[in-house]
Amino acid sequence: MTKWNISWAGFSGLMLMPATLMLSACTLPILGGYGANGQSREDFTHYVEGVFRLQNSMTSKIMLLLETDGAGNHEALSQAEQHMQEACEPLNEYASRDIDGLNIGIFLRRRVEKSAIDCEQAAQKVKSLLEHR
Numbered sequence: 001m002t003k004w005n006i007s008w009a010g011f012s013g014l015m016l017m018p019a020t021l022m023l024s025a026c027t028l029p030i031l032g033g034y035g036a037n038g039q040s041r042e043d044f045t046h047y048v049e050g051v052f053r054l055q056n057s058m059t060s061k062i063m064l065l066l067e068t069d070g071a072g073n074h075e076a077l078s079q080a081e082q083h084m085q086e087a088c089e090p091l092n093e094y095a096s097r098d099i100d101g102l103n104i105g106i107f108l109r110r111r112v113e114k115s116a117i118d119c120e121q122a123a124q125k126v127k128s129l130l131e132h133r
Contacts, residue, residue, distance in 0.1 A: 035113050048112065051120045052095055055088045058126040065130070077129050084122035090115045 034044035062081050066074070085092075090111035097104050 035116055037117075044113075044116075048091065048116050051088075051116055051123065052091055054127070055084060055091070055119060055123040058084065058123050058130065061130055062126070065133070077126070077133075080122070080126045080129050084119070084126050087115060087122040088119040091119050 033039050034041055035047065039047060059081070062077065065077075090108060094104060094108055094112050097108070
């Protein structure tokens with residue numbers, strides 16, 4: 001009976017090893033940093049927070065513009081805002097889940113990591129269009 005228990009313990013230990021390795025890989029940057037620029041976790045967190053604030057600010061400015069100038073031609077701005085919303089969707093989902101105290105999975109974190117630069121560029125495009133009105 002002891003022999004069976006020892007083999008079972010070895011088998012279950014082997015089964016846990018790949019799961020442990022996968023989970024530890026998910027929490028550490030694989031190639032030296034976070035995001036496309038390989039930043040430290042702290043720097044990347046500050047960067048993403050700044051992108052979120054920029055994107056939020058642009059959304060607020062567009063809403064204000066549409067309230068005050070509803071009849072104006074805003075086709076280019078509308079398309080840029082649509083693109084920004086799509087590019088920033090993972091970041092907005094992350095923020096929403098964080099605010100609501102919900103679980104933020106590793107896949108969502110990776111999507112934010114991969115989309116942060118595109119989100120920033122889209123928000124900068126909206127900002128440029130708003131400045132040239």
